[in-house]
Amino acid sequence: MMILRILEFFIFPGALFAIVLSVILMWLVRKLAARMENRVGPPFLQPLYDFAKLLAKERVYPEKSMRLVLWLIPILQFSVALTMSLFLPIISPEGLISFDGDLFFFLFLLGIHGSSAFFLGWMSNNPYGGSGSGRAVLIELSFEIPLSLSLAGIANVARSMRISEITLYMAGVFFTFGSFGKILLIIPWSLLLIISLISTLGALEYNPFSAGHAETEIVAGWMTELTGPDLALVKMSEFLNLTNLSVLIAALFLGGPPVYEIGLYTRFVTFLVFLVKTLLVVFALAFIKTISSRLRVDQSTEGMWKYLLPLALGGVILILLIQQYGGA
Amino acid sequence: MSKRDYTEFNLGPQHPALKEPETFRVVVEGERIVKAEAILGHTHRGIEKVAEQRDYNKALYLAERICGICSFAHNANFARAVEFVADVEVPERAQYLRVLVAELERLHSHMLWLGVLAHEIGFDTFYFLVWNDRELVMDALETLTGNRVNYGMNDIGGVRADLTPDIKGLLMRKLDELGPRLEKIKEIALKNKTVISRTKGVGVISNELARKTCVTGPTARSSGINWDLRRDQPYFAYGDLDFDVKVSTDGDVYSKITLRIEELFESMRIIQQVLEHLPEGRIKTDVRGKLDGSAVSRIEAPRGENFHYVDFRNSKEPYRMKVRAPTYANVVSSVEVLVGHYISDIPVIVAANDPCFSCTDRTLVIDRDTERYQILTAKELRKLSIETTKEEIM
Numbered sequence: 001m002m003i004l005r006i007l008e009f010f011i012f013p014g015a016l017f018a019i020v021l022s023v024i025l026m027w028l029v030r031k032l033a034a035r036m037e038n039r040v041g042p043p044f045l046q047p048l049y050d051f052a053k054l055l056a057k058e059r060v061y062p063e064k065s066m067r068l069v070l071w072l073i074p075i076l077q078f079s080v081a082l083t084m085s086l087f088l089p090i091i092s093p094e095g096l097i098s099f100d101g102d103l104f105f106f107l108f109l110l111g112i113h114g115s116s117a118f119f120l121g122w123m124s125n126n127p128y129g130g131s132g133s134g135r136a137v138l139i140e141l142s143f144e145i146p147l148s149l150s151l152a153g154i155a156n157v158a159r160s161m162r163i164s165e166i167t168l169y170m171a172g173v174f175f176t177f178g179s180f181g182k183i184l185l186i187i188p189w190s191l192l193l194i195i196s197l198i199s200t201l202g203a204l205e206y207n208p209f210s211a212g213h214a215e216t217e218i219v220a221g222w223m224t225e226l227t228g229p230d231l232a233l234v235k236m237s238e239f240l241n242l243t244n245l246s247v248l249i250a251a252l253f254l255g256g257p258p259v260y261e262i263g264l265y266t267r268f269v270t271f272l273v274f275l276v277k278t279l280l281v282v283f284a285l286a287f288i289k290t291i292s293s294r295l296r297v298d299q300s301t302e303g304m305w306k307y308l309l310p311l312a313l314g315g316v317i318l319i320l321l322i323q324q325y326g327g328a
Numbered sequence: 329m330s331k332r333d334y335t336e337f338n339l340g341p342q343h344p345a346l347k348e349p350e351t352f353r354v355v356v357e358g359e360r361i362v363k364a365e366a367i368l369g370h371t372h373r374g375i376e377k378v379a380e381q382r383d384y385n386k387a388l389y390l391a392e393r394i395c396g397i398c399s400f401a402h403n404a405n406f407a408r409a410v411e412f413v414a415d416v417e418v419p420e421r422a423q424y425l426r427v428l429v430a431e432l433e434r435l436h437s438h439m440l441w442l443g444v445l446a447h448e449i450g451f452d453t454f455y456f457l458v459w460n461d462r463e464l465v466m467d468a469l470e471t472l473t474g475n476r477v478n479y480g481m482n483d484i485g486g487v488r489a490d491l492t493p494d495i496k497g498l499l500m501r502k503l504d505e506l507g508p509r510l511e512k513i514k515e516i517a518l519k520n521k522t523v524i525s526r527t528k529g530v531g532v533i534s535n536e537l538a539r540k541t542c543v544t545g546p547t548a549r550s551s552g553i554n555w556d557l558r559r560d561q562p563y564f565a566y567g568d569l570d571f572d573v574k575v576s577t578d579g580d581v582y583s584k585i586t587l588r589i590e591e592l593f594e595s596m597r598i599i600q601q602v603l604e605h606l607p608e609g610r611i612k613t614d615v616r617g618k619l620d621g622s623a624v625s626r627i628e629a630p631r632g633e634n635f636h637y638v639d640f641r642n643s644k645e646p647y648r649m650k651v652r653a654p655t656y657a658n659v660v661s662s663v664e665v666l667v668g669h670y671i672s673d674i675p676v677i678v679a680a681n682d683p684c685f686s687c688t689d690r691t692l693v694i695d696r697d698t699e700r701y702q703i704l705t706a707k708e709l710r711k712l713s714i715e716t717t718k719e720e721i722m
Contacts, residue, residue, distance in 0.1 A: 037452060214672065291520075
């Protein structure tokens, strides 16, 4: 049993599977964006090729940069992203690690991941890196609060702070249109879903919130001075984060992998349903990314604080009101 | 404020935002620009000097290679200047054909610009969309002249390729296809919220500044200067054609988008008229022998006013050739408006003037403080380059 448990952590549905899924999802985002832009798009294994090629390249550090930081933070980012992936409900509503309040531990890890980008850019002694790190941390600060709020709203619906419990609740809620209040909840649910999708774009630094590495302005932003394996790890943690966030949204908002009792195939069907829901979220992300242009950092911050944050707050309050008076 | 709060920031000579090597050196405080200057001269190729060693038939093709995008404008402008010196009458059919190619070139140049601007604001979807539709124009140009970029359409005294009924039919088809696509482009460019937020009110060149810095072309027209050589000093066959000159008064990047899109539709109108009313006759008058005298020719290139001066002293080779491409006039204004904007606005503002640095580069050194300028000789240039290299090695 011990060996099985270890295999679960390292192979399926643990680390290795998360990496494979991330590479596939990354390819999907790139391919979808390409097809929407009338391009052919990359071949299936392109993200993996990129990763492997970068791993084989030598490290080059700029003068007067802090090598230790440039060397350590990519490892930190990668390990944080990999740890986050262990919380994800993939073949059952329960992730590999699950405890009360894990949802907010997950967000905490996301915060670490985002803010580490700041040090990376700052320590690289490059004006592009410095500017990019400032932008990255600004965007990070602005998207995190609406994202946390919208997840908190959903946690409130399920009356739990545990990812697995929320997932179970949301998987069941589609089949139990019990009271009028529950149907009313669709309004704040869709509002919070949109908000969390938009903030996910910010977390992943996709268009329109890609100011942190706007190539036509500051080359690669905080990633400018990264080379070889360092860049490969940062890229891989970016891929992993795409998986983490899209799976999390699929789980918390769409119910993730539900439990259907169909005998032998239970796990398989659960896994398939999980994949379909995740792909839906990824498609939505790729779509928003494609139809928008890059906002300036002040514009994206302003948008987050002025519109997204009050809307998220409103959504949470609406949920509380419905729960109080609608009998949900 | 201490000195350490400012950062010097280089855009170029190698930078993803610039398609040609040019340096924009800005001093920023946080994200805001407090000082900006443009350092030109990375792509100086000495075309004017080379032209002095070629006879006018060969210099014509050299002029075409000044710029890859508005190659026809340079080519036709040089041909026109030489025709003034030779004092020949260009057949009417050739004049119309020149208008046809010039307007097709304007179409593809403006669409190229729109795509580049979309890329600068990170809207790659729109960039691919526009460039895909631009292929229709490129196909039309290729069928008509044989080339996609340097058309080789002009000859001194006329044009080299005629418009046969077959080609005319094909052109008509391409343009019919292009019309609805332009409508779609217009709708996206003018209604997309993110495009508006990145371009509206950004990089405003006021009428005053436009006059002070002598901008030309769409840049000038977007700042309320009602000036278009096609209407005000008609050349080729523009005098016979009916078209409007669009003017906007806002001066920001958004108004440049609207203006150029409107110009696209005007160009379509002109092309339709040319195809309908193309007169019959010869397409070329021969010009032979040595020439004497000098002439200036100005035409409205897609980017603005294009100036060619040629001087012949009883020779086939020009004694002096002088070119002023529109970017040279426009780049100053964009540097002036950079101050006070964010770093993110630099590519947008610089790209808004449709800069073409290969056209522009001359070895003219201007001292910014004393405003004195000098033209360096080859010897001085060599000395300067050795000195700077030494400094960098040290």
